[in-house]
Amino acid sequence: MCxxxxxKCLGISLLPLSIICVLCNILLFFPGGTTVDSEHITKQVWYFGGILGSGVLMIFPALVFLGLKNNDCCGCCGNESxxxxxxxxxxxxxxxxxxxxxxxSVIVSAVAxxxxxxxxxxxNSTYDEWSYPFSNGDYLSNTDTWTDCVGPNDVVSWHLALFSVLLVVGLIQAALCAVQVLNGLLGALCGDCCGCCGGSDGSV
Known part of the structure; x- marks a missing residue:
């Protein structure tokens, strides 16, 4: 493959991954699937790792990768241009x-x-308050402590699942972009169609 x-294949892969990250970040603004006051939303959500990092910033390379297919022509070999x-x-x-x-996005997700x-x-026995009861990270190995959160319902699993998706997808995106770095170097050194580099007549 040239x-x-x-x-182009990398670009096609990046686009749906970007959409997934944006959706996950948006869902995190509704902990446990409920609406809460903005000051009660986990602070890492406001860093917009999924919307900006793995979302908006990923759209640009994805579109560029898709556009490179327009240059995918064996006639380029031997061309002085x-x-x-x-x-x-x-x-x-x-x-x-x-x-x-x-x-x-990966760093924000890991911290979150x-x-x-x-x-x-x-x-205490008279009222409840909002806080971060798991700031030491022990809750990951001890699910029994999840009951310390009495609301919103399933907020811990909601938080963990969505940020885990952002973490994994971010790693996949980074790997795809790293592959394109190598692919871009190869294309720049050998021409867009490496199989054509052996001759100037455009034959493979």
Whole structure:
């Protein structure tokens, strides 16, 4: 497969992953599937790791990778024009942006998972209050402590599941962008169709 065609496959893969991350980040604004006051939303949600990092910033490299297919022509080999090679080289820059964006999402998600959600806990026998009861991360290995959160319902599993999806998808996005860095280098050095580099007549 030519480097432009391979980049298009990467772009097609990145787009749905970006949508998944945006949706997960939006759902995190509704802990346990309920509406709460903004000050009771876990603070890492406001860092917009899924919306900005793995979402908006990932759209740019995805669209660039998709556009590289337009340059995927064996006739480019032996051509004095460096336009196609430059396009592959410039894709490396957008791939780096994708790595940074997904890396940001991964870091935010990892911190959020370790820190745990903000939820309602019993402070005494007369009233409840919002706090972060799992800030030491022990809740990951001891699910019995999840009952410390008395509301919203299922807030711990909601928090953990959505941030885990953001973490895993962010790692996948980073890996895909890293692959495009290598693919872009190969395309820039060998031409958009590496199989054509053996001759200047455009034959494979």
């Amino acid at each position: 480097s432009g065609g391979f980049a 460096c336009g196609r090679r430059f396009a592959m080289l410039s894709s490396i820059l957008f791939a780096a942006v994708g790595v940074l964006g997904s890396g940001y 998972i370790n820190h745990g959600p903000q939820c309602v806990v019993y402070s």
